[in-house]
Amino acid sequence: MSAMVQESTPRRRIGSAVSREGEEAFVGRCLSILRDGEVDAELIEVLGGNSAGPVLTGRSDGPHGYWVRTWALRAFLYAWTAAAEPTVVAATDDPHWRVREMAAKVLSARASSRCGAEAALERLRQDGHPRVRAAAGRALGRPG
Structure with missing residues (x-):
């Protein structure tokens, strides 16, 4: 992932992902994290930005931890389906x-x-x- 993408705000990172894949698909990927505990490293990088690397390597409660769930929920402030x-x-x-x-x-x-x-x-x-x-x-x- 480029440094420019990593350093952008959640709104920009999420907006860019939604533009690429569509809102329903993006929300579905976030739901997979929350419902199934799916580890989607690419999505976690979008959601967490610079903080994603340490989480993906097992620090800060790891890829199944609370940060990833928090970030997946935060994404719903920018992308949503009922x-x-x-x-x-x-x-x-x-x-x-x-x-x-x-x-x-x-x-x-x-x-x-x-x-x-x-x-x-x-x-x-x-x-x-x-x-x-x-x-x-x-x-x-x-x-x-």
Whole structure:
């Protein structure tokens, strides 16, 4: 991967990937990471930028770890299909707080009322991590 691509923002990297493969295909690849734990090194490099290398070599919790799940969720801020919503709602139960926080942010930006997003966000308002509680509160319009 070129240094120019690695150093760009997530929005640019993801936008470029979506332009190449289409939004539905890109979202599907992200869903494969979240649902199946698939290791897609090319996609992980797009999602993580400069941070992807260490993760792919097993550092920072490795390619099956929370960073990859967090990055896959973050991609939904830039690319979306309604098929992603149940997986994002399910991510509110992830064992790592960063994943739950990002799931709340994505639900805030993208959720409909069909998949239980509001109930998941209400539950996250009681989460053990303050950043997760804050993200859920913002998503529900009740910060604090």
